[in-house]
Amino acid sequence: MENVKLVELLSKHREYNVVGHVRPDGDCVGSQLAVCNVLTAKNIRCHIVKNDDYGNILSAFFDEHDVIDCKDFDAKLPLICVDCSNFNRVGNEIFAKYETPYLNIDHHISNNSFAEHNVIDPDSSSTAQLIARLLLGEGVDFDKKTAEVLYLGIMTDSNRFAYDTTTMETVQIVEVLMEKGVCISEIYRKVYERDSLQKYRLLERFLHNMAVFDGGRCCTSFVVDDDFRETNAELLETEGFVNYTRKIDGVMVGAFLEFHDSYTKCSLRSESADFRMDLFAKQFGGGGHPAAAGFVIGKQDAKFYAKFQEELAQHLRKIFTD
Ligand SMILES: [Mn+2]
CATH class of the missing domain: 3.90.1640.10 (inorganic pyrophosphatase (n-terminal core))
Incomplete structure (x- = not known):
């Protein structure tokens, strides 16, 4: 600097x-x-x-x-x-x-x-x-x-x-x-140590949706707008959720998506800065740090989620072959 x-x-x-x-x-x-x-x-x-x-x-x-x-x-x-x-x-x-x-x-x-x-x-x-x-x-x-x-x-x-x-x-x-x-x-x-009960209700849904794929190297989860409405959790109460995706043994990259009625928000974390989450996020118009990044895009559906998971796995595979 x-x-x-x-x-x-x-x-x-x-x-x-x-x-x-x-x-x-x-x-x-x-x-x-x-x-x-x-x-x-x-x-x-x-x-x-x-x-x-x-x-x-x-x-x-x-x-x-x-x-x-x-x-x-x-x-x-x-x-x-x-x-x-x-x-x-x-x-x-x-x-x-x-x-x-x-x-x-x-x-x-x-x-x-x-x-x-x-x-x-x-x-x-x-x-x-x-x-x-x-x-x-x-x-x-x-x-x-x-x-x-x-x-x-x-x-x-x-x-x-x-x-x-x-x-x-x-x-x-x-x-x-x-x-x-x-x-x-x-x-x-x-x-x-000032969590609300609503936060844990939302966390239940997040944990329920967790999926591990690509031989155990990737993990993603999500919540949708109805989850916020039904649990009464605040938007900011998802802070830290993404870390669960990365904490499972063997997982190298994790992602947490929020599917809202008017936009989709994604947080990304990786085990190592070598996995360049900032560059992966950039493909979606986002950015951040090598091991912690994110992006916000327009409203998406379930099809996007499957495609996103595939792209995340591909990003990781590319890093290992480069
Ligand atoms: Mn900062």
């Missing part, structure tokens, strides 16, 4: 909009909140633009932050995007109103540098880790609240430090965040 001065970039203007991707996760929310906290501490105004539902769990991290709905935001303000591999990940309303965002901070290998200034590091386990590294490297002092939201991003995107994206740097940064007052068990409970 080229030598960037994050604080210098953030100090160029007196007011900003900050946004993450739709279907927000812990990294996207933690990164937005961290950037906002740093700006606020410098007396720079900052609005988080709400482009999607944050869900019960992530909402608990917002506190007194200035969040404005996507429909009422001022598109004349410079825009900071965090954790977005593509500009269209910010959602249609924002995407339609901005030509070029001011700043793009991200860690996806598939990021196409869509902003005026781009701070991208695919070697970082999370966008939050990248922000933390830059702040610490530039000698910026930040408070416990900022440390907590940075930890939220690091913990969730590294899958609780289980992914091989977790490096010495990840752990060293966590050490500094703890010095600033972060209580690891408290954030863990706030994120992972």
